Amino acid sequence: MANGRKSRTSSSNPIARWKGKWALVTGASAGIGRALAEQLAASGANLVLTARRVDRLRELADGLAARHGMQAEAFAADLTRPEAPAAIHAFTEGKRIDIELLANNAGFGAFGYTHEIDEARLLDMVQVNCAVVLRLTRIYLPRMVERRSGDILIVASTAAFQPVPFISAYAATKAFDLIFAEGLAEEVRGYGVRVCALCPGSTNTEFQQVAQQPDRAFRSAETADKVARVGLEALAEGKSSVISGGRNRWMVFGERFAPRGFVAKMAAKVMGPESTKS
Template identity: 55%
Template sequence: MAASPILTRAYKGKWALITGASAGIGVALAEELAAAGANLALTARRADRLEALAQRLQAQYGIQTRVIPADLADPKAPSLLYEATEGLGTPIDILVNNAGFGYLGEFQRSDRDFQRTMVDVNCAAVVDLTHRFLPRMIARRNGDILILASTAAYQPVAYMATYAATKVFDRYFAEALAEEVGRFGIRVSALCPGPTESEFGQVAGSRKEEKRKYQSAAEVARLGLEGLAQGKTWVIPYSGGRIQVFAQRFVPRRFITKAAEKMFRPETVK
């Protein structure tokens, strides 16, 4: 992979911690940062995938890597990640809060624990990790934080109610924090992709007849990281999403909500 000049200038020689790094956008983010010369601390539940990714990127780009298996559904995981990096003297310059998952289906029929865990991983872990790593970044007057949100963060989404709500949280959290810590030289950005090639649909339960065009995870990762390096507080990485979000300003919210209900309605719902 050819390195992005923007990312090379911003991140060469720095350390990045990427959550959810074993698949999809997480792998693509790791690839982009490695190509730019950043060293990587990779975390996710699947240690075997992390080890394979770390070995490949280290051999291909000559970077340093560290693998830290962890499940962010566990409240102790953020502390573990901090102690395995900053706690051992490795300053994290780029925190990538990528880990997350969704659910497509009727809320009333879903598993309660699954819904609660979604909130824990998509929101609580993001807050916990950011709160741990941010003070050191402020002390150094340098640091970047990327938070994975979604275009689902711009309107209520029936049958994905909890997921969309968590992404609203992530987006608002990132945008507010960006304004709060910018004076310390810290950049914070919400990456808001739409349909992306990843394992998200397998976990969420996407409809079999889904025919929307999917953007590559590599493109999403590159545009998101470049936007972060350029100081953008939010990035929608595809033109259709930007047009859609802009157009929503002129349409009643109820209309948008009803349109989303029809789009995401499962076959089992009549």
């Protein structure tokens, strides 16, 4: 225990609990999903990687398998399509892969005035961030319960804890993820199944660009590697949720003592487009 930090040997690596097991990671072509895949592979887990950009997935799967000697499969799916969860399941069934860790990570945001954001984009966001999380969980959970073991990571956000003007719908989707994960964790704990909501704050990924969100929210962003490690370790430890980063934890803690309306007003000042500021 040099300088108060845990020394990391292979036997003390909590991510090694998935060594030799199969994990399904959604949104593995970039950001936090890619980092989850890399850390799981480095600890010896086998992977099914899914996202739309299949070239990236194949390159990642081949590279990880070559480097770490585990097995990795890539499957292209557009999660806005209602048939995507069943197609992913058919793929894993067809390969006789028993999923022991489901990482519900894929998601995106949409910044701006809700009345100006394309309605189809907002509904796609609800589909990917909420409905798909529910459907993939509903697909893979019964086998985990039957087996009396299994793990589910759901990537929520610090945006889940309060209203966030200008990403109002996104924050609401992440509140769904957090509340669903925390409730489910208690439902299935007695069946040996662990569920954890990972709540990152701003993280350096492609998220900002996809959400068309201004730079200022991302000035103190964490790395995807760090966030992925925090999530996997919390899941391995049996936590039902975890906030990545001390600053983010303090922010969420502090907000508990203020009325929600006040927090929303303050958030509007931070998040609002420059043009709305006097």
